[in-house]
Amino acid sequence: MSSRDAVLARIRAALVDVPADEAVDGPRPSEASPPRARVARDAVLPLLVEHLRDYRAVVHEVAPDELAGALAEALRRRGCKSVIVPPGTPVAWIAETDGIELLDDTTPLTVDRLDAADGTVTGCAVAIAETGTIVLDAGPGQGRRALTLVPDYHLCVVHAEDVVASVPEAFPRLDARRPLTWISGPSATSDIELDRVEGVHGPRTLEVLLVRPTPGR
Amino acid sequence: MSNGSAFLGLPAFPGAAREAVGNAQLRHNLRKATHTIRSKRAAVVGELDDWEELRAAGKAVKDHTLRHLDHYLVRLEEAVTAAGGHVHWAADADEANRIVTELVRATGGHDVVKVKSMATQEIGLNEALEAEGIRAYETDLAELIVQLGDDRPSHILVPAIHRNRSEIREIFLREMAAWGEPAPDDLTDEPRVLAEAARRHLRKRFLTAQVAVSGANFMVAETGTLVVVESEGNGRMCLTLPETLISVVGIEKVVPTWQDLAVFLQLLPRSSTGERMNPYTSMWTGVAPSDGPRNFHLVLLDNGRSRVLADEVGRQTLRCIRCSACLNVCPVYERAGGHAYGSVYPGPIGAILTPQLRGTTSELDASLPYASTLCGACYEVCPVAIDIPEVLVHLREQVVEGGGHRAERAAMKAAGWIFADPARLARVQRVAGRARRIVPRRLPGPGAAWTDTRDLPVPPEQSFRDWWAAERGRPTTPRSNP
Numbered sequence A: 001m002s003s004r005d006a007v008l009a010r011i012r013a014a015l016v017d018v019p020a021d022e023a024v025d026g027p028r029p030s031e032a033s034p035p036r037a038r039v040a041r042d043a044v045l046p047l048l049v050e051h052l053r054d055y056r057a058v059v060h061e062v063a064p065d066e067l068a069g070a071l072a073e074a075l076r077r078r079g080c081k082s083v084i085v086p087p088g089t090p091v092a093w094i095a096e097t098d099g100i101e102l103l104d105d106t107t108p109l110t111v112d113r114l115d116a117a118d119g120t121v122t123g124c125a126v127a128i129a130e131t132g133t134i135v136l137d138a139g140p141g142q143g144r145r146a147l148t149l150v151p152d153y154h155l156c157v158v159h160a161e162d163v164v165a166s167v168p169e170a171f172p173r174l175d176a177r178r179p180l181t182w183i184s185g186p187s188a189t190s191d192i193e194l195d196r197v198e199g200v201h202g203p204r205t206l207e208v209l210l211v212r213p214t215p216g217r
Numbered sequence B: 001m002s003n004g005s006a007f008l009g010l011p012a013f014p015g016a017a018r019e020a021v022g023n024a025q026l027r028h029n030l031r032k033a034t035h036t037i038r039s040k041r042a043a044v045v046g047e048l049d050d051w052e053e054l055r056a057a058g059k060a061v062k063d064h065t066l067r068h069l070d071h072y073l074v075r076l077e078e079a080v081t082a083a084g085g086h087v088h089w090a091a092d093a094d095e096a097n098r099i100v101t102e103l104v105r106a107t108g109g110h111d112v113v114k115v116k117s118m119a120t121q122e123i124g125l126n127e128a129l130e131a132e133g134i135r136a137y138e139t140d141l142a143e144l145i146v147q148l149g150d151d152r153p154s155h156i157l158v159p160a161i162h163r164n165r166s167e168i169r170e171i172f173l174r175e176m177a178a179w180g181e182p183a184p185d186d187l188t189d190e191p192r193v194l195a196e197a198a199r200r201h202l203r204k205r206f207l208t209a210q211v212a213v214s215g216a217n218f219m220v221a222e223t224g225t226l227v228v229v230e231s232e233g234n235g236r237m238c239l240t241l242p243e244t245l246i247s248v249v250g251i252e253k254v255v256p257t258w259q260d261l262a263v264f265l266q267l268l269p270r271s272s273t274g275e276r277m278n279p280y281t282s283m284w285t286g287v288a289p290s291d292g293p294r295n296f297h298l299v300l301l302d303n304g305r306s307r308v309l310a311d312e313v314g315r316q317t318l319r320c321i322r323c324s325a326c327l328n329v330c331p332v333y334e335r336a337g338g339h340a341y342g343s344v345y346p347g348p349i350g351a352i353l354t355p356q357l358r359g360t361t362s363e364l365d366a367s368l369p370y371a372s373t374l375c376g377a378c379y380e381v382c383p384v385a386i387d388i389p390e391v392l393v394h395l396r397e398q399v400v401e402g403g404g405h406r407a408e409r410a411a412m413k414a415a416g417w418i419f420a421d422p423a424r425l426a427r428v429q430r431v432a433g434r435a436r437r438i439v440p441r442r443l444p445g446p447g448a449a450w451t452d453t454r455d456l457p458v459p460p461e462q463s464f465r466d467w468w469a470a471e472r473g474r475p476t477t478p479r480s481n482p
């Protein structure tokens, strides 16, 4: 008998008390109850900002026509000389980045090249207000996972329409077949006497540009 | 150093606990840690007004999955395979170690980077690899401290919590050079500086690693997706940069559907680190074109789990998502420390999981079900509502049936530090005796005769936190530590 068959046989033997006709693949409790509206719709964006900041991300709220300027300003403030731009990044985002070298990952950059870059600019698939989380799905404008891991600085553009209130609401929007990275603040450790230290192996700075639907709100 | 064999020759729980109780540094560190995390947890759990429903959903999803575990494992296997991964089945620790060793050998590599994983600690993978000339590098900061210090983990979430900053500095200065990039000469004991030293020590290794070994917090049967929850980014490094990824995962980690995962991503971070969400969660399904490892192997580990499954009372133990919340509220753990439990699973969960995985034949394992006052605090905080006191009582019964009277007597006697203070014991009993809010269950089968003659543990009416605060005469806040 293969180990596969042996393990499955042991499991089946262990479950003799379970009626043979008990339903499998029925609705799960997690699907039966609709996503809860814990957060009022107009409170979602402020909550995202509050929770991102709570976990030490730097957040700026911008109007759509301010994005290119805010993005370039963030990179300059940080002193970035070269930043990685994933394939599929909207040209409008990077329209004002003169003087900053943009590294194109269409042909994958070597790990050393990633390591030498000053940062990475990405979009995201979903952001979750209740937890202050940004989810990347390696889609256009986000790129492969290493791009937001090796450089020490991650600048992320979040559009208001991609923000959901709660964790359960994020799942239907995400495709499990894509590699997903859920990011809630910069990397951190509390392993030494529970003192929180930001930045161990991942980017030590996470900066977010939240693009509001209408200016001046 | 962190496998089961490392714990061989340890004294049984009472002896090890007595030793730990006498260690002031250890007690101070543990107290600070457990109280801090406990308060953080309470704050973020309090933010969700439907926590009890989430907890019930987590329990229900896990129970359902366990009752049809064969079905969901086969679905998982199909989905992982369809996504380009390879699935291996390991009946026990030796087989899992052999599979991983052969997979590493096939790559031609002689070292692996590791993400913190309890399953690989449980099977003693690092030592098995070392015996075959393969070096495993732990990359989680706490695991690194434990590995460099040739030590054992003492807490599920913060395994090096028994070490203070100056000890960590000394370990880094003394040992890092033998494992790779040495620590800088001017290393101070500032946590920030120590974390920076770990970053530099591991940086090159991450960027050049060919093989990584991980565990997983969850696996989704429907999609074949694996999930690793972490904080530092070492997990992402291991899961993303190497060519080959080998994940060793207990068979109980599967959940049926993608949407089910939402329940656990709400329960785990809040229960574990006391955060709304941990800094990084990685999810991957087989191999992705031009992103991450090109070879992915999933090793499904039984190693005693199917035996736990067969026990209708003990089965609930397999719902555990290893959050460590039960450790942080346990008065026994706080005094005894993680090492006293003699396995990689300390605290209340260890007291019920280890004897079931390994059997109650050794004196240590037979003493574990007694490493509890049955106060019920662990049950109250458990995000999947495992009735740990119920399982403890059930296991005590087995110990007694197995001729364990001697062990029982020994455990009770040596655990005297719990019971030495008659006033405290009386208070525990009074609280337990007053709180009859939940009707005691009658254990099924042969257990019935036993429960009929004894009081079953019931959760205290007062929350444990309140009781503890009252007992200590002051509120438990993270800043109130001595």
Ligand code: SF4
Residues within 6 Å of the ligand: B271, B319, B320, B321, B322, B323, B324, B325, B326, B327, B349, B378, B381, B382, B383, B384, B385, B386
């Ligand atoms: S038994 Fe419950 S509280 Fe303890 S680690 Fe497991 S899930 Fe967490």
